[in-house]
Amino acid sequence: MTDTKYSEKILELAERYNYSPFMIKQIMINFPDEHLVVINAFNRQPRETIRVNTLKTTPEKLKELLGKKGFRLKPTQFDYAFHVDSSQTRIGLGNTHEYLQGFYYIQSLASMVPVHLLYPEPGDNILDMCAAPGSKTTQIGQFLNQEGIIIAVDNKESRIKSLSSNVKRMGINNCIIFPYDSSQLRPFLKSTFIPDKILLDAPCTGSGIIRVDPTLKKSKNDLNINRMVRIQKKLLKTAIEILKPGGLLMYSTCSFHYQENEGVIADALTNNRNIEIIEPNEDFGHPGFDNINNKIFGIELLKTRRVYPNRDDLDAFFYCLLKKK
Amino acid sequence: MDRNGRKDFKGSTRPKSKNIIKKSNYPPKNKTKSYQKRTIMRETKFVTLNSTNIKMIKDYFITIAPNLYDLFAQSNNYVLYQFEGRARDIFLVPTSMSKMVKKLSKDLPLMHAGIHLGYVRPKRTHSGYVRAFFLSYEGGRFIYEFIINKNPELLKDIQSLQLNAKGERSFLYGKEIIFEDVISNTSKLIKKKIIFVLNQKNNYIGIALLLVKQAGKKKPEEPGQKKWDVHSRSQNFNVSLMNLIDAGYYLRTGG
Numbered sequence: 001m002t003d004t005k006y007s008e009k010i011l012e013l014a015e016r017y018n019y020s021p022f023m024i025k026q027i028m029i030n031f032p033d034e035h036l037v038v039i040n041a042f043n044r045q046p047r048e049t050i051r052v053n054t055l056k057t058t059p060e061k062l063k064e065l066l067g068k069k070g071f072r073l074k075p076t077q078f079d080y081a082f083h084v085d086s087s088q089t090r091i092g093l094g095n096t097h098e099y100l101q102g103f104y105y106i107q108s109l110a111s112m113v114p115v116h117l118l119y120p121e122p123g124d125n126i127l128d129m130c131a132a133p134g135s136k137t138t139q140i141g142q143f144l145n146q147e148g149i150i151i152a153v154d155n156k157e158s159r160i161k162s163l164s165s166n167v168k169r170m171g172i173n174n175c176i177i178f179p180y181d182s183s184q185l186r187p188f189l190k191s192t193f194i195p196d197k198i199l200l201d202a203p204c205t206g207s208g209i210i211r212v213d214p215t216l217k218k219s220k221n222d223l224n225i226n227r228m229v230r231i232q233k234k235l236l237k238t239a240i241e242i243l244k245p246g247g248l249l250m251y252s253t254c255s256f257h258y259q260e261n262e263g264v265i266a267d268a269l270t271n272n273r274n275i276e277i278i279e280p281n282e283d284f285g286h287p288g289f290d291n292i293n294n295k296i297f298g299i300e301l302l303k304t305r306r307v308y309p310n311r312d313d314l315d316a317f318f319y320c321l322l323k324k325k
Numbered sequence: 326m327d328r329n330g331r332k333d334f335k336g337s338t339r340p341k342s343k344n345i346i347k348k349s350n351y352p353p354k355n356k357t358k359s360y361q362k363r364t365i366m367r368e369t370k371f372v373t374l375n376s377t378n379i380k381m382i383k384d385y386f387i388t389i390a391p392n393l394y395d396l397f398a399q400s401n402n403y404v405l406y407q408f409e410g411r412a413r414d415i416f417l418v419p420t421s422m423s424k425m426v427k428k429l430s431k432d433l434p435l436m437h438a439g440i441h442l443g444y445v446r447p448k449r450t451h452s453g454y455v456r457a458f459f460l461s462y463e464g465g466r467f468i469y470e471f472i473i474n475k476n477p478e479l480l481k482d483i484q485s486l487q488l489n490a491k492g493e494r495s496f497l498y499g500k501e502i503i504f505e506d507v508i509s510n511t512s513k514l515i516k517k518k519i520i521f522v523l524n525q526k527n528n529y530i531g532i533a534l535l536l537v538k539q540a541g542k543k544k545p546e547e548p549g550q551k552k553w554d555v556h557s558r559s560q561n562f563n564v565s566l567m568n569l570i571d572a573g574y575y576l577r578t579g580g
Contacts, residue, residue, distance in 0.1 A: 026456070094368060094576070097493065097497065097530070098526070100497060100572035100575055100576065101528060101530070101572055123440075149421075149422055149425065151429075160436055164436060164437045165575055165578065167437065168437075168441055168462075168463050168574050168575075171463075171466075172523045173439055173440050174364070174419060174420060174421075174422060174439070175437070175438070175439075176422070176425070176426060176435060176437070177430065177435070177436050177437035177438070178429075178433050178434050178435045178436050178437075179434060179436060180434070181434060188429070188432045188433055191428075192425055192428045192429055193425060193429070
């Protein structure tokens, strides 16, 4: 395929589906055999999903309570999460009394996966490096069952408010929150807090959540990706330094660009001999790329996981579980 | 300063004498990193509670139930922390986390740790403003659960009321409680003592306060009525249940 021909096709698709040519090109690179199906899948409305706060109620009780209000709850692959059909009611999911009492959190299924794969256990010390607005922090809190410590950090002070509010609403008592640049944390935590597990849900271009925010079809470009990659590499470097030997680190993004995903991990593997990728025990998602767009990342990268909007009916996320030797 | 017999007024464009302009170095024009860090630290330093605030909280707990503070202190599970600076939020930090919080707060601008119990702010009284402790929604929930789950013998000392579905809806919108919506007995409620508000399923949804205000017009005395007739005098007052804080604040504050 020549460059000119490729460009024509891109321009045509961009016009037809209301995308920027750049994004179409990126979709074609990252989903080579299924780009049209992916573009169509990105146009579908995402299903509403909730995560039950098992610190306050049980899935059965919540199903009964919301059922009385006209919500139909359908099971998912996680026993603490439900798909919600709210077509039979006029009440918004974020306006119920159960929501205010912290019985559940509105969260997409794909965004529950990183914590699920990291599997925090009671007593663990966990660092959430990019925590706001708190969906994954509160999920960690739920797994820890008030035992152990969570340190939740985000560099945007404006978003700390919503993080703090969600932690309070969900009744998490073992969480410390502060605004700070996570890539600068090492000197402060070195002697005080050595995390057993780290969640790095890295800031990204967000291209995987086009279903939620259709403005992303046009708003991102090459510069955004490069900027994010720089930040992600910096954060991952710090995370590896801080992590306890033998500890686990979950790196995830809501972006489908290989540069932000496999590219960052491959770079970390090259620069740090003391980490390895752990293949998740659970049969979830699809393997990451070992090579793409004339770039070879290595067979190790097949242990990472991707979810697709067309195959899994989820937002396009990337997950990689790392272990420090 | 006079100029042609006219005094300078505020906003005058006349250039001031160079001798008058004082050059201050604080705050520095080019804010260095260390300066910025220093200001953040000053604003949000997280320290253990001082004795004045401990006494304030103790007094507040006593109004809820006389033995509450002692039982709470005996449990020895939490340490009280506060912000040192403008914001005076009070936090209950589990003892297992306390040491770490203390260490981290030396270098990092902690915003939250453990449970947000409440805050200290000026309260208007007849004699002016005094510093007082106010319970937060989470603080109320913590105390209510502490009593229900660990110290049920204190149930007789606390005030609580149960709302019907209409009352719960209205209360969660931040409105005052109407007596018609209360399905529990309200005759024994007293003022100046917080009331735990529960919904029909006995879930904690907020805190309220009995408010007694003088009615606009004094009711005319009936012939032969005695001045110490408390019942008839009480008709000169409006009694209401003020919403102090409810679960709806999560939505109203944009959390």
